[in-house]
Amino acid sequence: MSDATREIEALIELMARLPGLGPRSARRAVLHLIKRRGQVMAPLAEAMAGVARNARECAVCGNIATSDICDICSDERRATGEICVVEDVADLWAMERGQSFRGRYHVLGGTLSALDAVGPDELGIPRLAARVAQEGTREVILALNATVDGQTTAHYIAEALEGTGVAVTSLAQGVPIGGELDYLDDGTISAALRARKRF
């Protein structure tokens, strides 16, 4: 390829590694940026360098933060009695967008996987148990994905917390708001039927 100078090619290659972008869309994005190099590209580069420098994991919950303790863990208005366990920071962000949960989080960073050698220690499950004891947690809400791996991990955590006296709950399963029965999979319909409640 001699279709751009080496510097621009290197940038396109780096951009192409982003999820959601391939070689073609990376080229398009870089071209878009170069045309707006003063107003968009330079600020984006700066913002990216800043986050790369400052981002770290919250020492308490594993959320991504720009200080040692994340905004949620350092927010005194957030209830300390409830810990919501999520697989990933993206799931924590999704929960926050729901604007219903006012407690704190524990980010596992994945699910248990013998194949990938991910055990309880890698997911910080002992640390979660320690937090439950220290913070006087009343309820641990398991908000893991409704996948096999997610549910296996949920069961492991529930067992690990047995005997600590904390209530372990999980998100309800059922028909999504706005969902049409005809488009739902059989498993969801069965789960919603089993968990039916008085109207």
Add this chain to the structure above:
Amino acid sequence: MSDATREIEALIELMARLPGLGPRSARRAVLHLIKRRGQVMAPLAEAMAGVARNARECAVCGNIATSDICDICSDERRATGEICVVEDVADLWAMERGQSFRGRYHVLGGTLSALDAVGPDELGIPRLAARVAQEGTREVILALNATVDGQTTAHYIAEALEGTGVAVTSLAQGVPIGGELDYLDDGTISAALRARKRF
């Protein structure tokens, strides 16, 4: 939104403005980057800042370069007798990937548009005519998109170069390599039939 610190939110917002990325995929991309902040994010930020600093338009052809004259215009092995006119740098890159053209380029940066007040001067058409005279160009190849705007602009350029003695040609229209007739639009089939040649 309090789902990430302000610094990370600002980065997500900037990323979401890239073509091909929306708010959701920008979040995913930023999260991906933060997890690889040492190996991927910092080098990407640096590459982007470098290109933002160094990128400029080639003074001769309008291609994007990191020096005043682009790699193609300063490559003495490229024929000076042929100029390929393209709408955009992306089209120049596409032509270069074809690896068939060994001449030089003229990047218009758009098409004629009364609505957007884009006239011949904005597209550098007088500059193209001057190059044809100066460089002793034998052939100008119009590689504009097969759209109404592209073809209008092509006709304008052909007229503007009339009387200079330069041969003005355009890319052939027909069935794409690997194309199946059943999936082609009627216009392409008609054009391919009109331009049929002895087998």
